[in-house]
Amino acid sequence: MREDDLTQASDAQLVVAIGRWRQDALAEAYRRHGGAVFALACRVLTDRLLAEEVAQDVFVRLWHEPGRFDPQRGSLRSFLLAHAHNRAVDIVRSEEARRGRERRQHQERVRVSAGEDVEGDVWDLTVAEHVRDALGLLPPGERQAIEMAYFGGKTYRQVAASLGEPEGTVKSRIRSGLRRLRDNLADLVWEDSREP
């Protein structure tokens, strides 16, 4: 693959090039997905500095261990986001444990302005139109459970406790909500493609 081809390369080809020590391939992967990785880490951590650490970790690991990505199993974006989410949630939970012990009142780090709102700006204009429509079709309980788990970094038990719902209900809603979301999305895209 030539240098000038990288912007045209598939994500899988990029990862192969990264495996061959092509730093420009990593740069291209970062250009495509760095914003999303950073955005997700910011949402979960509500802290820019910690989010930067997570994003750094995600791409450095891609550099060191490109073989962990298997294109048969999904997209590079979801692979990177899953890693970012996992790291962010680890930090949130260890922070919670620490704060629980120390009873600290204030966090001195800079908050991301969008971070705290659960209902509002998640589904802003940056989310693709179809995704917003598909979300709008979800039962509110499913949508809320997904939102609190994914963007709030909470376990389904924590979600259940804060909503006063049974744990089993929340657990099921996350799963059925994700399935419904995918189905809705497929329907919307299908309908859209049939319009004249």
Add this chain to the structure above:
Amino acid sequence: MNPRLGHHEIEELLGAYALDAVDADEALTLENHLRGCPRCRAEVAAHRETAALLVEDRLEPPPELWDRVTAGMEEVPPPIDLAQFARAERRPSRATPWWLAAAAAVAVVLGAGSFVVQQQRHDQLQAALHSQEVAVEVLAAFNDPGARLATLRSGDGQVHVRAVLLRDGTGYVLADRLPDLSGGRVYQLWAMVDGAPRSAGVLGAEPAMARFHASNATTALAISIEPVGGAEQPTLPVLLTGLLEA
């Protein structure tokens, strides 16, 4: 710890697991299950794809973040410049394959410094004798009067690897001086037969002394860096090349 979960309970947890919304002990149980259950793995992957769609893309990462990423990278070996080989060759021929040109240039270099080569060979064998069980075989192979020897060199001349090929097609390569590779990448050995590279085996990420088999018609050897599992064709430029003595 939670008690053992049945398949139904595990399935019920797949959505929460995909969003990292399970407790640590549940995550362990799920991971164990997923290793052996392609259907559940596929469901988790699908949930993660769906969740990924929810992530907004407009937030601009701070410009210094990319600098932090590159600062966390390992030292990359200097790029191998095959053009150097081409320049060293006296009579370049368009018909000559890239690897043969490289190997021929190496042979020219070797002719000028056989004492150094002998010394290197001695050093490498000494190092090998201490650590490897095939050392006796290797020593015998290098002392076999019918053996064909090769020194594989990197384009910058910094790294050299000795190899030997016996008449019966058994070969040994002393690759223990190659730097270890990090995850996802391995060294692969190539035998050049009738002008085409054939894989002579994957040497791994932390290569040591390795036995290989190659055709008697092999004219040169090369080592490249490939993804885990190896490749069908070497990634260019190859790391090291060397001509087998006639």
